[in-house]
Amino acid sequence: MNRTEALSAVEESLARIVPGADLTALRPEDPFREVLELDSLDFLRFVETLGERTGVSIDDADTPRLTTLSGCVGFLSADGA
Template sequence: MNRTEALDVVKESIAQVVPDADLAGLGLDDTFRDALEMDSLDFLSLVEILSERTGVRIDDEDTPHLTTLSGSADFLVTRTG
C-alpha cells in the first residue's frame, strides 16, 4: 500500500464512522478526533474498520500513531509494506 492509497483508506474509514465529516477541510496534521469531534467509541470503530480493511493488526499501543491523517497513513504504509 502506498501513501495515497493509505490516505484514501483512512478518509473512507473516517467517513464510515462520521458520515457528515468535512474531510476536505481536514489537514494532514490535524488531530481528527478533535477536528471531527469523535468520541472514544467513534475512534475505536475507526481502528476496527482500518484493521478490517487493511488486514493490519492494530494494538492499543499503536493508537497514538492514528491521530492524524498523515500519521495514520504512515502507520499503514509501514505495516503493509
C-alpha cells in the same frame, strides 16, 4: 500499501464513522478526534474499521500514531512502517 492507498483507506474509514464529515477540511497534522468530534467509542470504531479495511493488525500501542491523517498514512504505508 503506498501513501495514496493508505490515505484513501483512512478517509473511507473515517467516512463510515462520521458520515457527512468534510474530510477535505482536514489538514495532515490536524487531530481528527478533535476536529471531527470523535468520542472514545467513535475512535475505537474507526481503528477497528481501518484494520478491517486494510487487513493491518492494529494493537493498542499503535493507536497514538492514528490520531492524524499523516500519522495514519505513515503507520499504514510501506515507507512509514
